[in-house]
Amino acid sequence: MSLLEQHSFIKGIIPFDSLKKSVIERIAQALDIEYFKKDELLIERDKEAQYLYFIIKGAVLEKNGDEVVSLYADNEFFDPITLVEKRAKHDFICSNETICYLLPKDIFLQVMYENRELESYFFQSIAQKLGANINRNSNSELVNFMVARVKDAYLEEAAIVHEQKSIYECVAMMKEQKLGALLVRCEDDEYAIVTDTDFREKVILQRLDFDTAIGQIATRGLRYVNENEFLFNAQLQMTKYGIKRLIVKDKSGEIKGILSQISLVSFFASHTYALSNEIERARTIAELQKPGKNFVRIVKALYAKGVKVRYISKLLSELNKKLFQKVFDLIAPKGLGESSCLVVMGSEGRGEQIMRTDQDNALIIADDCPVEMRLIEAFTQRFTRILLDFGYPECPGNIMLSNPYWRKNVKTYKHELQEYMDRGDEQSMMYLAIFFDATAVAGKEELLIELKRHTFKTAKTFPQFYSRFAKVALSFETPLGFFNDFIVDKNEHKNELDIKKGGIFPIVHGIRSLSLEYGISPTNSVDRIKELNNKTIIDKEMAGELIEAFNFFLTMRLKSRLEKMEQGIDTDNYINPGNLSKLEKDMLKDSFKVVNGFKKFLNYHYKLNYV
Template identity: 55%
Template sequence: MSILEQINFLKSIHPFDKLTKSQLEYFSDNLDIVYLKKDEIIQDFSQEPQNLYFIIKGIVQEKNEEKEVLSFYSTLEFFDSVSLIENFSKNRFVTKEETICYSLPREIFIKVLHENPTLESFFFQSISQKLNGNIHHEKNKELANLMIAKVKDARVHEALILPFETTIFEAVTKLKEAKVPTLLLEDENKEIHIVTDSDFREKVILNRMDFDESVGKISNSGLKYVNENDFLFNAQLLMTKHGLKRLVVKNNDEKIVGILDQISLSSFFATHTFSVSNEITRANNVEELKVASQALLKIIKSLYAKGVKVSFISKLINQLNRKVMDKLFNMLAPKELIGNSALIVMGSEGRGEQILKTDQDNALIISNDCTISKEDLENFTRLYTETLVDFGFPRCEGNIMLSNPYWCRTQKEFKDLIYNWINKPEKDSYMNLAIFYDAICASGNRKLLDELKQHLFNVCSDSKSFYMHFAKIVMDFDVPLGFFDGFVFDSKNKEHQHELDIKRGGIFIVVQGIRALSLEHKLMRANTLKRIKELTDKKVFTTEFSEELTEAFNYLCTLKLKSNIEKLDSGQVIDNYIDPDTLTTMEKDLLKDSFKIVNKLKKKLENHYKLNYV
């Protein structure tokens, strides 16, 4: 390129359009063109970066040390200003395909940066947003990216550990001296217990306890622990799952180093996640529970807008949804069902991959010796389904709900049903089996479901014929990608002629393919990504293909969520269709790459199960 073309190139990239004429010429005089092969590492962990890169053509991935992809950079984008300013690279930058870049020496960039106040303001403002998490949505300055933020990045209170037999008076005195709100106690068996300020108020003062009694009498056990290097988001999931306000923090040597509480953790959030979780816990009636459940959409939108990964969002929302369903079940269920049944959620809800509220897919397993009457059971299941509809969970079009007697049975009846699905298959048998295999227990006696899944594994045994027919359904779904990497549209679908069904053409193929392999290997996991990991551990997939498949699945789910949020905001009905013309060039390329990986999985399934012969 000529100097003029280089100047115009730089001016097309914000904030370099704010450079003066002489600064643009200075930059242009010092630009070099770099040609890079696919999978070439441009900049590695802990390196002192040498250049700022402007992409002319190609795609570059930014990955952390856990090999998670944090960002993509494509044509007319640059990287990595943060590393240049800090003179340290904390991530790896590697080409996704053959790439051509301009490189600008670090000293040139830093010199002009300090000479141009607008440029300096832009980059230092950006750095303050990105230091803890590579935030790419600048409008949300208050949130550090939770994929990167660790527990130790939050405010962890000092751990004050005293003997179990310490008196109440001595304990309060020590707490005041240490200026911490929580006390840990160690008993003679080296077990750790906890005492909070509310314990002193509610157990000591209100019960008029003697201050010379052992503080251990008011302590609580069953603590949950988290490593200081674990992701902060995982700490939130743990708190949400168990309804906790505090976690005990350990280091890599298993030594207790502090306590993480809700207040410290919530400073990393702007979504009121804990308040919603607490509202669900505190709900005293159905109306209060409904109000709490309706706040979930706001959380989804907020987390997505702030760049939090879809897999993390789905984990959190799945935990909250299950909490709502469990609470509702215990509010409405007749006493005969409590402890003698299992409310299960299936399909995408069971896999923990449903984010926005879609059709109900649930069932009720009843213990064989439960004494509930048929009339009471029917009244409850009908009421439960109608209440979920009122909460915003639509009826399942296929009537896969516990209000349908087909999905409300004793454990023995379910065993017979599973046997028939496998050995006497009818039209919907394999679909019902697939939905059931994805089930998790949302409330009640989980053992009832676990025993049914073990029964499922036993009935399947090692029947190659069954697995072949179970996996064959993926061959009925075509990946919408042509021979020359062009998108293929369904000309028969008049309503969505220029759109792609991203679920049918990508997500479902991955889900069903992984489901078939997981059933063959008798995995209890329901989540697709966790199944991929276990299959990789069993050497079914190579590590490289596992990473590709995980990345492709996450990307397809992200595009689907993005599209549905946009449709919700504009008052449209959410569906599985996306218009590729609304995507950027980089997004289109990534979608094509994802479809290629789906095709690769499809080919593996075809070879493994000899699907051409079924």
Template identity: 50%
Template sequence: MSIPEQESFISSIHPFESLTINQLELFVENIDIAYFKENEVIQKQNCEPTHLYFILKGLIQEKQEDEVLSLYSKNEIFDSISLIENYSKNVFITVEETICYILPRDIFIKTLHENSTLKNYFFQSISEKISNNINNENNKEMANIMVAKIKDAKIHKAVIIDTEKTIFEAASIIKKEKVPTVLLKDEKGEMYIVTDSDFRQKVILNRMDFDDKVIKIASKGLIYVNEDDFLFNAQLTMAKHGLKRVVVQNDKKEIVGILDQISLSSFFATNTFSVSNQIVKAETLEELKEASLSFIKIIRSLNAKGVKIEFIAKLINQLNKKLLDKLYVMLAPEELLGKSSLVVMGSEGRGEQILKTDQDNALILENDCTISDEKLQEFTTRFTETLVDFGFPRCEGNIMVSNPYWCRRESDFKDLIFEWVTQPSPDNFMNIAIFYDAVSVSGDRALILRLKEYLFKIIDNSQQFNSHFAKIISSFDVPLGFFDGFVFNSKDNKHKNELNIKKGGIFIIVQGMRSLSLEHKLYNTSTAKRIKRLNELGVIETELANEITMAFNFLTNINLKSNLEKLDKQEEVDNYINPNTLNTMEKDLLKESFKIVNKLKKKLEFHFKLNYV
């Protein structure tokens, strides 16, 4: 390679893009190229390392005795940790012929102390490392929309007129001011909005008199956002309320303009709003199904653009809720409307199901609901089958409205909850866990809140119950060995050399936060909100709360990335990943995330006294 090619190669490997020109030149001046045969030991165990290796070609194994801890391939480095500690606790051996650039340790250490970005990366805390990695990944595809403020987008001028203006006068003002909307303000200060489409759809189609007052075609109930809020939050607000525009205010509550969907599209090139609008306007099941099938496209687009996993989950959760609400209203018999509540549970209830993995739903009926059992079963069966047709797989545990066990009147659900709590068993604890995550997506939300209140009352601060509820955490092992190597299930031939991200990490975090939240009678359902609330209550210290949040987001994100790749290959979506397909940084952060999970697990075991249960 020429010197420019060497510089380009080194700076392409994170975090060495932060090297100054002089530091990069120093690297190039001091690197040598080294060739290694297959099965050649590059760095011995229990030695003082001499070089940092940049792999140009080949494959390297990091081993602890006979256990393979990591694999390193082209465009990766090893082993910075050994250089910093001046001790190599593992052996590094080639799997095939390998060519590396080698940089002397003293040059690496000298540069490390001179470059604050480099130093911070290699010495930062676990949560900072995970967070910075996520931010680095997000910035690869585009300037992360999460840092774009509403005021950075094109905001239309706010033109405010009084309610005495005629339709003709208002239309003339819109043309003169070259704006798509005008705001109206009455004597009491109530605000209204009239858009250019109102003139077309309400005035022309209804042949209204142009001398009629414009207030007749105005809409109220405006939604406001702050100009310093994130642009993505405006997107969420529009999707939630099915709006094409929101009113922008400053900190003084003064109106500064109108933000519309067209302005958003220049920052956020997905069809999220159109799909949300498609759901609202759907009049047939086919139209609703078409909207549902667009979700995966949105997920791919958001993920490719670097949008954070928690915001993808929020947006998809909003769309799912809107879809289920619309489907319920379209299919439900008249006897159910206003007398029931459709709830989603499990990961969907927590707002953490991004891809359509399964159905977890239930139906709560008011005690005086008059629908017959036959008619109810006919509806619930059709509802479940329609969701299957929409791409929502059946729940393997049959936790669906079509199962009469999960379709009851409020009083019957109370009896069921009483049984779950007073007759402890693995199935009953699982049912409590699923039900505790429930949120209403259609109908009377008060029904689920009353049942959760009843659940809290029955548990009644029972330490024995809380310990048994949390006990399942002890059944799940974090797949990380004593020497920080990944531990694989040797008995599972189907998933050889793969890790179950959900069982080994995500579930322990979810169940841990769920157990602590249930103990403190919290109504929050999402894991992120539970962590935040538990931190506010002093149950979890701030540093650990930040670490848990970062680990949870990283594990969820890497699981989503793996499953999107499986969908591309038309493979079955699951929770398994092969760590050897990850780059060095991802493997390191996966290990760090598992360390956080282990730390949390030990805290939970102590808190709930799980060793004595």
């Protein structure tokens, strides 16, 4: 007779659960229990292992050098591959005190070979793991680029000169030190930059005296980047502002060097870079087709490597924006670019969509736009159709510029925004929320900025408005029960929960409400949280927790969507907590608790009990 406890433990673990009672009994009887201290090495790389380890309590990391390959938590086991291949690929180290059941190797192998289901399960998962590894490696070039940081790239030395130095002296210095650019310190302690182009265009072509002070030809308005920033964020900045150099600073604000586009490019050979270039270079709609269809592949590759979902979405939204901008430039009637602004709204506007989402866009037309309305209408219809071709589904709520309601001049928008706040009904709140997340993609950004400024100003004149708007964040219950269990759907989405309603939406909308109240202009939720923290509206702890929870929700949603896509199921916002590992379940619970805490904060801040 064996211990009941061990028996039921093994029975609760896939794939052992499918074994016959007598076989489980045999396993249960052979188990020893061992206690391991933190940082203890259980299986050493390139060595054989003697046991299959089942974690009763604790956590074990599978590591390849410094890189964590996998994490095992309570009720999980490792590592069948090591036992079958008689050699460990990685180190297995306790990340915490851990208590394990040890199943001797021989018994595990015997049981496995005697039970077909078990054998096929393990071999399949081994093959899958190997397959996944190969796939991962083929993308590694791209991925290395994605996770590289600014300081990993080659930085040019930043030589600093005073603005009164003569052009001649500066050029001599650049030649001697083989510099491509010089930083010029100005009287007001600001920095400016001088490059070869400046000498060519501002000195030689203008026949400027070589003894002129260098300050006169230096370009101001430098962009800075932290040395720990991801390289692709630096690339985004360069593309966004159309500049070739970024000044790199360290944490304390000291200048460390100059990141040039050339050193970035030498890092590239990367898909994203190529992709964004391809979009840039396209001269017809047909040429845009190919890069447009590559987006999903990139998402998958980045996710597989463990790049934070927040960065994936940021990158994707920059690519999307580029694509929209290009389409706009290619087909907009003459003159429209100077007298209108194309905006994307909703999650697209916040830069938080991960898979391609619905088209949520609008056109803001200047009051004095000279282009004929007939032409504009034809353009918007075509725009929507082309995006549909590229795989961006139409917005079910018809929030698209092809709908005249989302294609208005500034004056009408202003009036409409005021109406929303005045009416305060559900529909108005929703429209306002969607619009408030708008980001300019093409055309005159000033038009959007003007409307936003108007929104901030008008909102102040409706005292009831803030709380009415914020209350929407409490529309859905957090799916966490009194006993800290998940509340799952019982009908159509059996055993699943809606992670958008339960977690993502309350954070996004609550943060949006606060941003509207305090005149915060970024649209990305995480950026907004940081800004709110800077203004001390929410404290550092809450800001950190909200960001963690929010990122975790997004990660879970992406994971579930990728899985559903693989199985050919329609992707939605539902996830099944039953499919999560113990650790993920715990993290999900913690994240929902953060949501509950935030809801309480909103309740208090807006006195929502009285609304």
